[in-house]
Amino acid sequence: MxxxxxxxxxxxxxxxxxxxxxxxxxxxxxxxxxxxxxxxxxxxxxxxxxxxxxxxxxxxxxxxxxxxxxxxxxxxxxxxxxxxYYRCRVMDIFSEEGEFKGYITGTLALHSEDTALQMIYERVMHEITGSEPQQEEQIQSQLVQAGYLVRYQ
Ligand code: SF4
Structure with a gap:
C-alpha cells in the first residue's frame, strides 16, 4: 500500500x-x-x-x-x-539495540547508509549459493551471526 x-x-x-x-x-x-x-x-x-x-x-x-x-x-x-508475486522488500535489518540499519529488496539489493553493514553484505553476497529462498536464508543467518537483528517480511 x-x-x-x-x-x-x-x-x-x-x-x-x-x-x-x-x-x-x-x-x-x-x-x-x-x-x-x-x-x-x-x-x-x-x-x-x-x-x-x-x-x-x-x-x-x-x-x-x-x-x-x-x-x-x-x-x-x-x-x-x-x-x-513482486516483493519490494524482503528483510529489515536492525542493530542489536533495535536501531534500523537498512533493508534488502526482492532483488537482494541492500539499501543502507551503514558502512559496516555494507561491507558485511558485500562479503555475504560473494558467499551465498543456491536458489533464491536458500540465498535469503543464508543472508539472514549470516547477518544474525554478524550481530544484526533481521525481520523477515
Ligand atoms: S503496477 Fe501492478 S500492482 Fe501496481 S498499480 Fe499497476 S497493476 Fe497494480
Missing amino acids: CGTCCMYLGDYIVIESQEGTYRFSCSCVSTGTDFVAEVDPDKRKFFDDHSFPQQNPSACRFLRPLGEGRIGCTIHADSPAQCK
Missing part, C-alpha cells in the same frame, strides 16, 4: 484498449504477457479520479490514492502475476 514501485511502472503495465466502463485489455511489457483487468468494485470511486495519473505520468495507470494516505492498486483482484 505504499505504491512506491508502482509509481514507475507506467511504461510497463500498458492499457491496450478499454473493453467496458471498468474493464481493460492490458499488457505487461517486461514479460510480454496480456491480461484483462476489471477495476475492483470497491475502488471505482478512486479510479474515477484521473488527476493522479495526469500529475504522475510515470505511474501505473491503475494506481490511485485510496484515502488516509494510502496509495494502491485499483485492480488488485486482476493485477498481473508479476505484480502479485
